[in-house]
Amino acid sequence: MQLSVIVPVYNMAAGGKLEFCMDSLVNQTIDDYEILAVNDASTDNSLEILQGYEERYPDKVRVITYPVNRRQGGAKNEGLKAARGEWIGFIDSDDWVTADYYEKLLGRAQETGADMVGCDYSLVTEHTFQVGKVVQNNTRKQTGILDEEKHRLHILRPGSMVLKVYRADVIRDNHLCFPEGIFYEDNCAGSLWSLYFTRFERVDEPLYYYFQHETSTVHHITEDRCRNRMQAEETFYMECRKRGMLEEYREEIEFRFVELFYVTTLFSYLQGARHPRLAFVRELRQRVQEYFPDFQENTYYQKNIGQEEQRLVAMQCRSDIRFYLYYRMKLWVRRFRGR
Numbered sequence: 001m002q003l004s005v006i007v008p009v010y011n012m013a014a015g016g017k018l019e020f021c022m023d024s025l026v027n028q029t030i031d032d033y034e035i036l037a038v039n040d041a042s043t044d045n046s047l048e049i050l051q052g053y054e055e056r057y058p059d060k061v062r063v064i065t066y067p068v069n070r071r072q073g074g075a076k077n078e079g080l081k082a083a084r085g086e087w088i089g090f091i092d093s094d095d096w097v098t099a100d101y102y103e104k105l106l107g108r109a110q111e112t113g114a115d116m117v118g119c120d121y122s123l124v125t126e127h128t129f130q131v132g133k134v135v136q137n138n139t140r141k142q143t144g145i146l147d148e149e150k151h152r153l154h155i156l157r158p159g160s161m162v163l164k165v166y167r168a169d170v171i172r173d174n175h176l177c178f179p180e181g182i183f184y185e186d187n188c189a190g191s192l193w194s195l196y197f198t199r200f201e202r203v204d205e206p207l208y209y210y211f212q213h214e215t216s217t218v219h220h221i222t223e224d225r226c227r228n229r230m231q232a233e234e235t236f237y238m239e240c241r242k243r244g245m246l247e248e249y250r251e252e253i254e255f256r257f258v259e260l261f262y263v264t265t266l267f268s269y270l271q272g273a274r275h276p277r278l279a280f281v282r283e284l285r286q287r288v289q290e291y292f293p294d295f296q297e298n299t300y301y302q303k304n305i306g307q308e309e310q311r312l313v314a315m316q317c318r319s320d321i322r323f324y325l326y327y328r329m330k331l332w333v334r335r336f337r338g339r
Contacts, residue, residue, distance in 0.1 A: 002086055003033035003102055003165070006079030008072040009050060009093040010040040016096040017211070018049050020127045022094035024096035028059050037093075038075040039065035046093075047105045049337075080177065087253070089165045094211050101207045105165045114201040115167035116194070118159060121208040134206045137163045143201050156300065158190030163208050170172035170196050170304055171298055179235045183226040187260055188236040193252075195245060221272025224281055226265045230287070231259035237291065254292050256298035262288040262295075263305060263313065270327055282320040289317075316327040 005025055012018040025035050035057075037050045047065055054061045064078050087106060091097065105117045117323075124132040138159040142150055174196045178185040181191060194200075233256075240246050242255050267285055270276050288295065295301060296314065305313075316323035 001032055001034060001084045002030065002083070003089060003106065004079070004083035004085030004087070004168070005033060005089045005091060005102070006039045006076055006083065007035060007091050007093050008040055008075030009037055009042060009046050010069065010072075010075075011042045011044045011093050012056045012093045013042075013049055015213075016127065017213075018046055021091065021093050022050075022053050022061075024099070024101075025091070025100050026053065026060055028097075029100045030106065033060070033102065034083075034085060035061045035064050036063060036079040038079050039063060040071065040075040041065075041067055041069040051317070065217045069256050070180050071182055071185065073182065073189075074180035076185070077159040077180060080171065082236045083168060086168055088168045088171060089163045090162045091208075092162055092210075094213070095162065096127075096209050098207045102165065104203045104205070104207060108201050108203050109165065110237045111201065112201045116164055116197040116200045117203065118164040118200070119203040119208060120206040121160070121163055123209050123212055124208040124209050125212050127211075129209070131206055131214075132209075137199070138202060140202065143177060146194075146197060152249060152252045153201070155256055156192035156308050157248055161186045161190050161193075168265045174288070179232055182231050183225055183230045184232040184260075187229060188232040188239070191256055192236055192243075193238050195249075197221070212246040221268050223269070223273060223277070226273075226280075229265050230261050230284075233257050235285055239254075251298060251300065254295060254306070255298050257300060257304070258288060258292060258295045258298065261291075263309060266313075266316075267309065271331065276328075278321065278324045281316070281324050285316050285320060 007021065007025070009018065022037070037053065039047045039050055047063070050061070062082070064082060066078070080088065087109070089102060094224045105119060108114065110118045118138050120134055120136050122134055138157070142153045144150065145267045146154070154247045174192050176189070176196065178189050181203060237253065237257055240249070262284055266281065269280070296310070297316070302310070312323060312327060315326065
């Protein structure tokens with residue numbers, strides 16, 4: 001079989017989201033593929049919808065289900081275990097793709113000999129195939145034979161995993177999988193997986209539609225979700241160390257860890273959480289310094305983190321409470337003036 005498409009599904013029945021996703025998959029222009037729809041213990045009628053597709057398209061759709069929610073990482077791992085394709089693709093169950101999405105990605109792989117191929121995506125707020133705001137997922141500098149320098153680029157900016165197809169034997173031979181039971185599992189897997197592939201190519205078109213809606217993970221900032229992001233990065237760090245990559249790519253791994261574990265989490269938490277706690281802000285700073293005490297000297301940190309963010313981080317490293325009070329007041333003033 002040429003391709004296995006893994007679709008993690010949890011409570012996506014409302015608003016026709018799941019049907020729009022599945023319709024885009026069963027109507028792909030390639031023939032030799034399977035859709036592994038993994039029901040992650042949904043409590044709505046998502047399973048019934050998937051079983052309907054399995055009945056109508058028995059040659060294409062296989063439904064996998066289990067009783068305890070394991071988040072997207074667990075669902076993807078179950079899909080990987082069952083996949084029979086030479087290539088693996090992932091798609092979020094509230095998104096969709098063009099009819100020739102996989103034909104174009106696999107065609108690019110065949111033309112170039114790549115073992116990982118990606119494309120760009122379109123941001124949309126309704127179910128449509130009209131292209132919205134186009135976002136580039138990876139850059140041309142990251143394409144071609146993945147030598148040491150290009151592997152560094154992929155650690156720093158791996159891009160979204162749902163916008164790619166991967167050679168299945170690379171995944172299996174290197175025992176690649178996702179952390180389970182947390183959000184942001186791709187934050188760990190994307191950078192780590194990229195180190196095992198040998199050639200990356202792109203299709204310079206927005207073939208994937210990313211649906212922005214109020215139930216998306218990015219619209220809900222809680223301390224628990226922040227801890228999920230932290231856990232994903234800790235898993236990334238531990239996997240890199242276990243697999244012997246920490247020494248060769250230490251500066252890139254350090255920056256990727258600090259950016260997501262600490263900087264992104266810190267400012268999204270303070271800006272988005274309803275009642276941000278000083279204790280959690282302090283814990284963030286303490287824990288990042290346990291892993292990388294000199295992270296402010298990292299070349300990528302100095303180059304890629306904004307000057308204002310660097311100034312605020314430096315303030316926190318001197319005094320958690322001063323930083324906390326200053327930033328909370330700054331946000332209050334900004335919101336008051338914006339009324």
